[in-house]
Amino acid sequence: MPSDRIAVLSDIHGVLPALEAVLAEPDVAAADRIVLTGDIAAGPQPAEVIDLLRAQGDRVLWVAGNADRELVEFRRGERDGIPDPIAPFAAEALRADQVDLLASLPKSLTLDVTGLGPVLFCHATPRDDEEVVLVDSRPGRWAEVFTGLDPGVRTVVCGHTHMPYVRLAHGRLVVNPGSVGMPYGRPGAHWCLLGPGADLRVTPYDIPAAVARLVAECAYPDIAAWADYFLRARATDAEVLEQFGPRDGRR
Numbered sequence: 001m002p003s004d005r006i007a008v009l010s011d012i013h014g015v016l017p018a019l020e021a022v023l024a025e026p027d028v029a030a031a032d033r034i035v036l037t038g039d040i041a042a043g044p045q046p047a048e049v050i051d052l053l054r055a056q057g058d059r060v061l062w063v064a065g066n067a068d069r070e071l072v073e074f075r076r077g078e079r080d081g082i083p084d085p086i087a088p089f090a091a092e093a094l095r096a097d098q099v100d101l102l103a104s105l106p107k108s109l110t111l112d113v114t115g116l117g118p119v120l121f122c123h124a125t126p127r128d129d130e131e132v133v134l135v136d137s138r139p140g141r142w143a144e145v146f147t148g149l150d151p152g153v154r155t156v157v158c159g160h161t162h163m164p165y166v167r168l169a170h171g172r173l174v175v176n177p178g179s180v181g182m183p184y185g186r187p188g189a190h191w192c193l194l195g196p197g198a199d200l201r202v203t204p205y206d207i208p209a210a211v212a213r214l215v216a217e218c219a220y221p222d223i224a225a226w227a228d229y230f231l232r233a234r235a236t237d238a239e240v241l242e243q244f245g246p247r248d249g250r251r
Contacts (some may be wrong), residue, residue: 002112006194007031008121008177010159013067014043014090015181015231017210020108021203022180027193031059033111037159038065038123041102042082042216042227043181046071046090050098064105065160065194066130072103087219093100102235115196116155116173124160132247133158133174142169143251157194161244163237164190164200173198182230185237207231 007028009013012019028158034056041050053060070086071091076099082088094102108122125131125145133145146169149156155173163185164178175198178190188202211227220226228234 002117002195003032003112004114004195005031005033006111006113006119007034007230008157008175008194009180010037010038010044010177010191011039011065011125011162011179011182012036012041012049013181013230014037014041014046014049014180015210015214016045016048016052017205017213018181018231019049019204021205022191023052023056025063025191025203027201029190031193034060035109035111035121035157036060036062037121037157037177038129039067039159040065041094041098042067042071042087042090044085044090044214044220044223045087046093047095047098050094050101052103053134054134061109061111061121062101062105063109063121063123064102064129068102068105069084069129072099075099076103086220086226095123101190107188110150110153113155113195116194116198118153119155119157119194120149120153124158126156126158132135132244134161134244134248135167135239136241137162137169137248139170141181142172142174144168146172155194155198157192161240163240164192164202166198166200171218175200178202183233183241187231187232187233193197222234 074091162179177192
């Protein structure tokens with residue numbers, strides 16, 4: 001039976017105050033399901049974020065992101081380092097049961113949503129957890145990342161790039177909810193409500209208080225600079241699009 005409302009939360013990145021603000025939204029509380037499209041824990045409060053999400057019960061459905069995979073690999077000795085400077089701290093902050101949870105997560109899942117039919121949820125693209133697609137990716141690029149995708153799937157929800165958008169690509173609706181914890185372009189906790197359409201949302205919260213809270217509660221040595229940069233969305237969308245461009249196959 002299709003779900004009438006799905007709240008999609010992506011790229012929380014261990015930012016507990018942002019997650020708390022989104023979970024307090026009436027439309028999130030009333031949603032049939034909450035789907036997490038990856039990069040859940042790689043940030044300042046990874047254990048606390050996972051515990052809060054687990055407390056929401058079975059209506060939360062989890063999908064792994066590349067950062068979640070990297071935390072697991074680091075903790076299990078399968079890699080020596082992680083490019084994201086805060087990620088080794090986050091990996092060591094997780095309990096063993098939380099590492100096991102992240103290791104068990106699927107790379108994608110499909111749900112029937114009222115008004116949208118079968119919707120595929122993934123982190124970056126349906127075939128890879130690190131590929132980059134953007135709001136202005138060329139049609140040929142979308143044809144590449146859709147290779148092998150079930151033709152019955154007419155909506156794809158992805159995250160990874162931390163910038164919200166909705167667009168059509170080869171007749172499929174593509175939705176990126178943006179980032180709950182590390183937004184690019186403008187501050188706030190970004191998410192999406194699906195059914196019967198796709199409604200991009202942003203939840204404002206007290207960012208100065210959240211920055212102060214992270215500084216007080218997180219032992220990461222550079223937490224003040226990290227929180228100021230990411231919670232205040234110092235990176236503009238134009239800067240990030242230019243940085244991501246080569247990974248989208250552009251010259």
